[in-house]
Amino acid sequence: MPTLKSRRDFLAADRGMRIVTPAFILLVQPNACGAARAGFTASRRLGPHVQRNRARRRLRELARLLKAEAVAGADHVFIARPAVLDRPFPVLLADGRRALAAARRRLGA
RNA sequence: CCACACAUCCGGGCGGCCGCGGGCCGGUCCUGUCGGCAGGGCGGGCUCGAGGAAAGUCCGGGCUCCACGGAUCGGCGGUGGCGGGUAACACCCGCCGGGGGUGACCCCAGGGAAAGUGCCACAGAAACCACACCGCCGCCCGGCCCGGGGCAUCCCCGGGUGGCGGUAAGGGCGAACCGGUGCGGCAAGAGCGCACCGCGGCCCCGGCGACGGGGUCGGCACGGCAAACCCCACCGGGAGCAAGACCGAAUAGGCGCGCAGCGAUCCUUCGGGGAUCGGCGGCUCGAUCCGGCCGGCGCGCGGGUGGGUCGCUCGAGGCGCGUGGCGACACGCAGCCCCAGAGGAAUGGCCGCCCCCCUCCCCCAAGGGGACAGAACCCGGCUUACAGGGUGUGUGGCACA
RNA sequence: CGGAGCGUGGCGCAGCCUGGUAGCGCAUCAGACUGGGGGUCUGGGGGUCGCAGGUUCGAAUCCUGUCGCUCCGA
Numbered sequence: 001m002p003t004l005k006s007r008r009d010f011l012a013a014d015r016g017m018r019i020v021t022p023a024f025i026l027l028v029q030p031n032a033c034g035a036a037r038a039g040f041t042a043s044r045r046l047g048p049h050v051q052r053n054r055a056r057r058r059l060r061e062l063a064r065l066l067k068a069e070a071v072a073g074a075d076h077v078f079i080a081r082p083a084v085l086d087r088p089f090p091v092l093l094a095d096g097r098r099a100l101a102a103a104r105r106r107l108g109a
Numbered sequence: 110c111c112a113c114a115c116a117u118c119c120g121g122g123c124g125g126c127c128g129c130g131g132g133c134c135g136g137u138c139c140u141g142u143c144g145g146c147a148g149g150g151c152g153g154g155c156u157c158g159a160g161g162a163a164a165g166u167c168c169g170g171g172c173u174c175c176a177c178g179g180a181u182c183g184g185c186g187g188u189g190g191c192g193g194g195u196a197a198c199a200c201c202c203g204c205c206g207g208g209g210g211u212g213a214c215c216c217c218a219g220g221g222a223a224a225g226u227g228c229c230a231c232a233g234a235a236a237c238c239a240c241a242c243c244g245c246c247g248c249c250c251g252g253c254c255c256g257g258g259g260c261a262u263c264c265c266c267g268g269g270u271g272g273c274g275g276u277a278a279g280g281g282c283g284a285a286c287c288g289g290u291g292c293g294g295c296a297a298g299a300g301c302g303c304a305c306c307g308c309g310g311c312c313c314c315g316g317c318g319a320c321g322g323g324g325u326c327g328g329c330a331c332g333g334c335a336a337a338c339c340c341c342a343c344c345g346g347g348a349g350c351a352a353g354a355c356c357g358a359a360u361a362g363g364c365g366c367g368c369a370g371c372g373a374u375c376c377u378u379c380g381g382g383g384a385u386c387g388g389c390g391g392c393u394c395g396a397u398c399c400g401g402c403c404g405g406c407g408c409g410c411g412g413g414u415g416g417g418u419c420g421c422u423c424g425a426g427g428c429g430c431g432u433g434g435c436g437a438c439a440c441g442c443a444g445c446c447c448c449a450g451a452g453g454a455a456u457g458g459c460c461g462c463c464c465c466c467c468u469c470c471c472c473c474a475a476g477g478g479g480a481c482a483g484a485a486c487c488c489g490g491c492u493u494a495c496a497g498g499g500u501g502u503g504u505g506g507c508a509c510a
Numbered sequence: 511c512g513g514a515g516c517g518u519g520g521c522g523c524a525g526c527c528u529g530g531u532a533g534c535g536c537a538u539c540a541g542a543c544u545g546g547g548g549g550u551c552u553g554g555g556g557g558u559c560g561c562a563g564g565u566u567c568g569a570a571u572c573c574u575g576u577c578g579c580u581c582c583g584a
Contacts, residue, residue, distance in 0.1 A: 048164090049483050057129095057457045064128065065458080089458065 010039055013077040019102050021095040023084040024059060027077040028103045036070040038063045042080040055080035058089070062096045069100045071107060076100075 009031075016029025031037065040059050042052040059078040063070075070076060084092070 061458050
């Protein structure tokens with residue numbers, strides 16, 4: 001799955017729908033390129049670089065495992081919240097699955 | 110055995126499955142090409158993949174640009190015992206001096222206060238250059254007061270007050286005040302004299318030196334603060350890999366307006382188009398100068414500013430051994446090793462065994478957890494953060510032989 | 511990557527350069543004026559000077575380190 005890099009893509013996703021979970025916020029916005037893409041954000045509020053890196057890696061692993069349930073033709077931006085650092089990974093996985101289901105439901109409706 | 114000091118090292122280990130970044134090598138498909146081959150897509154194999162601090166960015170360098178090189182001054186900034194190590198340093202080693210500790214050992218911005226300026230609050234008599242508050246001592250006894258004696262408006266004695274002089278030992282103030290202790294001395298005292306200690310000058314000896322030791326003289330004068338200004342000695346151009354280089358038409362070339370187009374000579378397609386010299390202006394923090402280099406200026410329009418490649422990791426490199434040195438370190442070797450190099454940026458998820466920690470004083474079980482922290486041009490240091498542990502040397506104490 | 515600045519009562523700021531007393535405004539508390547409120551006047555309380563060392567007799571002030579925040583340039 002391609003990764004979002006440019007600031008413009010992130011700003012575009014910010015205009016889409018928001019799904020809030022304890023560990024992250026998911027933004028979903030249909031894009032022009034047709035493929036499902038993902039982007040990750042870990043701000044300085046999470047702490048120093050070690051913690052920002054770890055938050056981004058866990059979210060990336062989450063996206064990798066849930067790639068099949070992504071919304072086709074849409075950008076998915078994962079914004080890390082502090083809880084992502086110590087939330088058990090199976091719980092995190094359930095959060096992500098629930099968030100993607102909600103996105104598909106709202107978009108399909 | 111207990112307590113402590115110093116040095117040094119490690120920074121969870123092993124394995125399985127899925128995934129990520131770099132490099133190398135095959136396979137397959139597509140495009141271009143006569144072909145060799147080049148580019149791209151898909152899918153595999155092998156291999157490497159964070160730290161001792163990667164951090165803070167506090168110093169020192171390499172490297173690159175400012176065209177290049179140099180001198181002086183001023184300013185600014187830094188350093189500050191001595192000797193050495195080093196590419197260099199504010200780092201490191203050894204030594205000296207001072208301070209702390211029973212000791213091993215630790216700490217010190219540690220030049221100059223008789224070059225000058227400034228400050229030293231409050232208290233206190235007085236805060237740095239001299240004075241003298243209380244007190245002590247001597248003299249004057251003239252005046253006044255008190256007490257006592259003599260029969261006495263008068264005389265005598267003692268005390269207080271007062272005046273003149275001596276004194277700096279004592280008191281009181283303070284962070285600090287005519288060096289400290291003792292003896293002699295004196296009316297009382299004082300380096301006034303003497304001894305020891307401290308201080309200062311000179312001489313001798315030892316040491317490369319900081320400095321140390323000894324002698325002699327002085328007779329105490331010379332308080333503290335330079336992390337106050339300052340003085341002295343030494344050092345220092347500026348910017349930073351978004352440096353910068355190459356490819357591409359690409360910080361250029363073009364158009365318009367305004368101002369200016371200086372002097373001399375020459376060429377001329379006669380257009381202020383060009384050349385030489387002078388002048389003027391500019392040239393990487395300031396000023397001046399020398400050589401040198403560059404040069405119409407301003408505003409607007411238009412164009413460009415999202416590309417690719419290099420710089421980019423093999424280096425003052427790490428390990429081992431030997432030699433020299435107290436040591437920092439240096440030198441040498443048929444020796445061994447290659448250890449991240451990125452597109453805004455790769456290490457993650459799950460599981461098993463072992464190790465350690467926590468919950469509760471111990472044991473078992475169960476549960477939870479794994480210090481500080483993430484490379485971005487590269488080195489040498491410093492500083493700061495850090496669970497826990499290993500090794501070596503030494504000191505003090507206790508016990509035993 | 512480079513540079514500059516700021517942390518002082520609840521809030522906003524002086525004081526720092528040139529070291530000895532921490533001050534101002536708003537807010538807050540008490541009293542007075544008023545029937546009550548507002549407002550005015552008078553009086554009062556409240557500060558580890560971000561933190562840790564050092565220099566000094568003495569540090570908010572000087573020096574070093576450290577933490578946090580803000581801004582600027584490429």
